[in-house]
Amino acid sequence: MSYTLDQVRALVAVAEELHFGRAAERLQMTQPPLSRQIQRLEAAVGVPLLTRSNRRVELTDAGRAFLDEARRIIAIADGAPQIARTIAAGLSGVVRIGFTASSAFTLLGPVLARISESLPNVTIELREMVTKHQLEALTQNTIDVAVGRPPFDPAIFASTRIHRERLLAALPLGHLLARRTSPIGVEDLVHEDIIMHSPVEARYFSDIATRMMPITRWKQRYTVSQVSTMVALVAAGCGVALVPESAAALGVSGVTYAPVVxxxxxxxxxHAVWRADDARPLTRRIVHELRRATEDC
Incomplete structure (x- = not known):
């Protein structure tokens, strides 16, 4: 046998008033149906919760234990509609965000601070991965929003651009090109040992480099997927690399940066990317806040 929320409310009222008449008045009902509610609750629980006499009402030991849980049940039940409303409005819940390592250098921290301020009841789970793996995770529904690099299949994903930045050459400290007062052209890099982005794991940057100059003209020494690895190799004197402007925020010693034409x-x-069929208000709210938070970045 199960009990109802009305029966639980009846028990709490009687326990707090220790008087059936006052409890009935508080619940805006008469005393006989209140007594029946308590009796049905005790039958459902299987033990007496109250002791009654002509002059007083007291909780049994079981009743005192049940009262603590009863108050929790009522608090949860009373809070449930508000929780449902905030989730429906995209104001609370859990959102899983994938991000590229390079986006974390300067952008991610301030953006998340702004989102947390705007949506204090939203829990954000962060997962670092290259864009290729983010798109796979979106397809498998293991993340909700990706912060990554184009291109994206518009039949599967919706996206919006949230940030743009310059392309820089990462050079070992003391490199001759670092003395240039004008931006570096790709022809200046023809005879340099190039640390290249992986055409599979870092396709976006790889495509940019090969559009600027055919791959056959680069002296390609290393291929890596992460910008942070690239910068570390530059610092070690392994070559030069084309990196996003945000890479300078890594603060790796032994590396200097110069703008590229x-x-x-x-x-x-x-871009912020999400599944085209994702209709969750929270997903749209997060995308809106990402756009808004990056307007000044």
């Missing part, structure tokens, strides 16, 4: 002033793009 590009057709667009800020060609490196970062």
């Amino acid at each position: 590009t057709s667009e002033p800020r060609p490196i793009e970062l």
